[in-house]
Amino acid sequence: MKNISKEDYLSEIYKNSDENGQVKANLIAEKLQVSNAAVTDMLKKLKREGQIKYEPYRGVELTSKGKEYAKNMVRRHRIWEVFLHQIVGLPWDKVHDEAHHLEHSGSDELINKMEEMLNFPQFDPHGDPIPSKLGIVPEQKHNVALSNLKQNQKGVVIRVNDFDNNFLIYISQIGIKLKKEIKVCEVLNFDKSILVEIDGKKNNLSRTIAENIFVEIKK
Amino acid sequence: MKNISKEDYLSEIYKNSDENGQVKANLIAEKLQVSNAAVTDMLKKLKREGQIKYEPYRGVELTSKGKEYAKNMVRRHRIWEVFLHQIVGLPWDKVHDEAHHLEHSGSDELINKMEEMLNFPQFDPHGDPIPSKLGIVPEQKHNVALSNLKQNQKGVVIRVNDFDNNFLIYISQIGIKLKKEIKVCEVLNFDKSILVEIDGKKNNLSRTIAENIFVEIKK
DNA sequence: AATAAAATTTAAGGATACTTAAGTTTGTAT
């Protein structure tokens, strides 16, 4: 029998850990679209297996064992993403969903072969870091949400959130991709939307859009 | 919840149907490495869903609905095999197992994209036909097991059975691959093994090996 | 045709992962 669920729970815990490595059960339920009761059930199981630290009514935290496991899942997911994007030519907004299914299949050997073929990429197509075979997570450049830039500041896109395909389709339509320079021309006070310049063209971005794009500030 | 099992049962039924489209329950159990009871259980479920014709103690047969479903699974599997072999560079003996896991993941859209990228291959790396998007199965050239050739007959390899990795490793070591010409030099009477010539080199093949290699007879 | 062997099904039960509904604990607002 497959371990799809367990794998999903562990990577979701990993991806949603706060600075202290803690996650709330509810958040996992929401992300995985299951009931809270299902989460409790699974947390008990994962605790029994030594993958997480967990006391009823307290938060959850990965043990080092659980963290290794989760990092490998995230690694698998992100290598698939790069592969699908670069080799198969799948657009930005399609790779996440496909990779989510594929991450549970394919041997580690295949993943390693693909990684080599891709020349050991450090970041996936959305700018998220890819843990190495040894579990080392590449450092990301210091970055802030585009929504934090002041008028006339420039930034280079380092990462975008990947949880909404339409968001990705929209921003690529207006020319936003990794490494692209964006200049904030104006911050509109009444709705906090911003007017930006990309490739010489001006666009208005809603605050929500701007909150999901992360840039390295350029001097 | 995933449908991995159901998918496996249906493709296994498809792949093991005899000339009349019939399969024995036992054979499915053996191929899938599950108990006979598990097969009975699943057959009831598949019948309920209208995927198979099935009466207790009688054989199994796919309905046209089940056949469409199964052919699509086989298609997915074989396109993955070609992709892994040609694009990722996986050897002959590795593609089947990887593809077996991957065939359950990845959208039909992805499969179609890979198929296009591969220029619509008609056969997988072992020579098995790939059903088209519309369900059309390419015709194979008339072929017979190598074990059926008489002394001094020549054949071109059209297909090999793919259920044993060591078999595949062995035959590729001695230079056997699709389209390779093999000449039968001698059939040894005492153990029915055969002496063949491949690329000018002579090799002895056991009867079992020869039974799993299929050739088009050359005049 | 009787009987033994082989193939298959039924019965009972287990693991995983999910659900809804009800109950408990925790934290916050007054």
Add this chain to the structure above:
DNA sequence: ATACAAACTTAAGTATCCTTAAATTTTATT
């Protein structure tokens, strides 16, 4: 400090897919 809401767990039950053991049906042998 209490009371309430939010967060979480427990309880009971479902679906899927599997197991072993016992019973049944089919088939092959004499």
